[in-house]
Amino acid sequence: MNHLKSDVVLPQPYLLFLGDTTEPGYAKTAFGLRDWAGERCVGEFAIDGATVTTGLPSLTPEQAATMGAKAIVIGVANAGGFIPPTWWPALVRAMEAGLDIVSGMHARLRDIDVLRDAAQRLGRRLIDVREPPANIPIATGKPRTGKRLLTLGTDCALGKKYTALALARAMNARGVDATFRATGQTGILIAGGGIPMDAVIADFAAGAAEMLSPDAAETHWDVIEGQGSLFHPAYAGVSLALLHGSQPDVIVVCHEPGRERVLGHPGYALPSIEDTIDLALRLGSRTNPRIRCGGVSLNTARLDANAAARVIAHESDRLGLPVADPMRGGDAFEQLVDACLS
Amino acid sequence: MNHLKSDVVLPQPYLLFLGDTTEPGYAKTAFGLRDWAGERCVGEFAIDGATVTTGLPSLTPEQAATMGAKAIVIGVANAGGFIPPTWWPALVRAMEAGLDIVSGMHARLRDIDVLRDAAQRLGRRLIDVREPPANIPIATGKPRTGKRLLTLGTDCALGKKYTALALARAMNARGVDATFRATGQTGILIAGGGIPMDAVIADFAAGAAEMLSPDAAETHWDVIEGQGSLFHPAYAGVSLALLHGSQPDVIVVCHEPGRERVLGHPGYALPSIEDTIDLALRLGSRTNPRIRCGGVSLNTARLDANAAARVIAHESDRLGLPVADPMRGGDAFEQLVDACLS
Numbered sequence: 001m002n003h004l005k006s007d008v009v010l011p012q013p014y015l016l017f018l019g020d021t022t023e024p025g026y027a028k029t030a031f032g033l034r035d036w037a038g039e040r041c042v043g044e045f046a047i048d049g050a051t052v053t054t055g056l057p058s059l060t061p062e063q064a065a066t067m068g069a070k071a072i073v074i075g076v077a078n079a080g081g082f083i084p085p086t087w088w089p090a091l092v093r094a095m096e097a098g099l100d101i102v103s104g105m106h107a108r109l110r111d112i113d114v115l116r117d118a119a120q121r122l123g124r125r126l127i128d129v130r131e132p133p134a135n136i137p138i139a140t141g142k143p144r145t146g147k148r149l150l151t152l153g154t155d156c157a158l159g160k161k162y163t164a165l166a167l168a169r170a171m172n173a174r175g176v177d178a179t180f181r182a183t184g185q186t187g188i189l190i191a192g193g194g195i196p197m198d199a200v201i202a203d204f205a206a207g208a209a210e211m212l213s214p215d216a217a218e219t220h221w222d223v224i225e226g227q228g229s230l231f232h233p234a235y236a237g238v239s240l241a242l243l244h245g246s247q248p249d250v251i252v253v254c255h256e257p258g259r260e261r262v263l264g265h266p267g268y269a270l271p272s273i274e275d276t277i278d279l280a281l282r283l284g285s286r287t288n289p290r291i292r293c294g295g296v297s298l299n300t301a302r303l304d305a306n307a308a309a310r311v312i313a314h315e316s317d318r319l320g321l322p323v324a325d326p327m328r329g330g331d332a333f334e335q336l337v338d339a340c341l342s
Numbered sequence: 343m344n345h346l347k348s349d350v351v352l353p354q355p356y357l358l359f360l361g362d363t364t365e366p367g368y369a370k371t372a373f374g375l376r377d378w379a380g381e382r383c384v385g386e387f388a389i390d391g392a393t394v395t396t397g398l399p400s401l402t403p404e405q406a407a408t409m410g411a412k413a414i415v416i417g418v419a420n421a422g423g424f425i426p427p428t429w430w431p432a433l434v435r436a437m438e439a440g441l442d443i444v445s446g447m448h449a450r451l452r453d454i455d456v457l458r459d460a461a462q463r464l465g466r467r468l469i470d471v472r473e474p475p476a477n478i479p480i481a482t483g484k485p486r487t488g489k490r491l492l493t494l495g496t497d498c499a500l501g502k503k504y505t506a507l508a509l510a511r512a513m514n515a516r517g518v519d520a521t522f523r524a525t526g527q528t529g530i531l532i533a534g535g536g537i538p539m540d541a542v543i544a545d546f547a548a549g550a551a552e553m554l555s556p557d558a559a560e561t562h563w564d565v566i567e568g569q570g571s572l573f574h575p576a577y578a579g580v581s582l583a584l585l586h587g588s589q590p591d592v593i594v595v596c597h598e599p600g601r602e603r604v605l606g607h608p609g610y611a612l613p614s615i616e617d618t619i620d621l622a623l624r625l626g627s628r629t630n631p632r633i634r635c636g637g638v639s640l641n642t643a644r645l646d647a648n649a650a651a652r653v654i655a656h657e658s659d660r661l662g663l664p665v666a667d668p669m670r671g672g673d674a675f676e677q678l679v680d681a682c683l684s
Contacts, residue, residue, distance in 0.1 A: 206575065233483025262483075
């Protein structure tokens with residue numbers, strides 16, 4: 001799919017590895033890949049004890065390789081965020097079947113002797129998508145050709161990635177040439193490429209954003225996954241570097257109705273949507289004076305359909321902007337897409 | 343000197359190494375150390391061909407060691423920013439005389455086999471101050487005890503470090519307990535410690551600023567060296583992380599009269615002093631609602647004394663704030679210190 005292409009290409013299609021996971025919450029990466037890159041996932045593979053499933057065909061690594069799979073993706077986390085020894089034999093087996101290993105976890109694959117030795121012996125690649133590319137340049141601030149959209153949030157973890165994916169998919173559905181640009185590990189696995197902004201050296205963060213959304217045809221849209229929030233006490237610097245380097249023509253502000261405190265920082269009130277738009281336009285105009293707000297994306301997953309529709313209509317009236325939940329779609333979302341492209 | 347203490351301590355006093363430098367512009371680090379940490383520099387050491395001198399006593403490494411020197415500091419750069427082979431024998435000799443090597447250059451000391459082998463053989467340390475400490479935490483955003491001042495600029499390279507040094511020194515001269523906090527390599531060499539903000543991973547940059555200026559007595563001031571500019575197309579993210587993490591009670595905005603374009607980014611007009619103050623207060627109030635502007639520091643090195651005095655008076659009238667050139671001192675500077683402490 002065109003909107004998922006990238007300059008940094010991971011080996012695909014994938015076999016999704018579920019480990020021995022029994023907690024669906026730990027399998028968010030696998031579910032995200034199923035939902036957004038399903039056509040590039042040949043199936044899933046679990047070991048004894050697993051109860052979680054994506055609903056994709058259950059395949060052995062050998063079967064997956066026969067069907068064209070190029071890599072096994074670790075699609076789950078465990079409580080400690082590491083790669084437990086109980087998973088190692090299955091991962092070695094996948095390499096023996098011809099698959100590379102792709103991981104978005106904090107722990108590095110090559111730091112596990114068994115995996116490193118097997119990869120060397122078999123000529124397989126161990127790919128940690130949390131490692132940024134070498135030689136990211138210092139940002140130039142020079143205008144680039146093509147159009148760019150950046151999702152921004154009032155906080156972390158409230159739908160910036162899904163909003164960007166949904167907008168890119170909707171643009172493509174309308175025949176607009178659009179590319180989703182991933183800035184976090186799950187997005188990178190979905191896109192098959194990207195740059196993990198949280199791992200870039202601070203001085204190069206804006207340069208990474210420039211590298212991620214290069215010159216393109218004037219009718220082409222890069223739809224860039226935002227990170228953090230301009231009001232976040234820990235991550236605002238990353239958000240600003242991404243805003244400056246992305247030079248967006250359009251921003252879409254993402255919010256979760258009802259969230260009142262910054263996740264993990266209860267001493268901090270969430271900024272309002274209006275303040276977020278205002279600050280983003282003020283700061284973003286430094287590198288793109290034409291920046292404008294296309295509208296607002298609300299994450300209404302905690303509301304029922306009626307309550308969601310009410311909140312969306314109310315916020316749209318209040319703000320005078322298109323407001324939608326991309327995961328619910330509908331007319332509201334189509335109007336948001338209209339406004340972004342207009 | 344109290345205002346130069348730090349939690350991360352380099353071996354001192356220093357012998358300043360000048361290499362074979364003939365261009366004074368390449369010896370800025372040595373001059374900075376002479377000017378701001380002169381009591382911790384026992385002397386200088388050059389090799390054949392050097393014409394630059396700091397005016398400090400010329401000593402061999404053996405003499406310097408006898409006088410108590412603990413480290414030789416590479417106080418010069420060359421055109422390529424690397425450590426040329428012609429310097430290596432002198433650096434090995436210094437290690438043989440008992441000195442560690444401290445470098446603020448981009449090139450890593452341990453990447454030079456001759457130096458690494460000699461350090462191992464002799465039990466000396468090779469210290470690259472551009473390497474941030476391990477285990478920098480994610481910023482918490484929690485208020486800390488003690489007072490903090492941050493210098494901010496309309497651009498890079500116009501006096502943020504010297505302003506912070508001069509303010510810390512002036513506070514100490516008044517009997518105020520103040521500590522200069524270094525965020526760049528020259529500042530770190532001067533302070534004998536600090537964190538190189540430009541080398542920290544983006545997600546941890548605000549956490550590094552919190553680590554650099556920890557809880558302190560309520561009467562104590564941390565005077566923190568600023569980096570970049572909130573309007574800089576490449577480095578604004580670093581500046582914002584430093585602002586959020588520092589939680590300054592007072593900012594001092596640094597500017598060079600006559601500079602109209604961002605250094606190295608001629609497509610970008612310099613922001614005005616007023617816009618810089620306004621944006622810094624708006625963004626800084628997120629982590630410290632009591633933030634205020636103490637005044638403005640002007641770098642008038644390119645002006646004669648009369649022109650400098652005129653510009654300082656004019657800007658002070660125009661802005662309604664204390665304005666001074668810390669390198670010229672005088673009543674204007676004392677009024678700036680008053681305003682910061684008030």
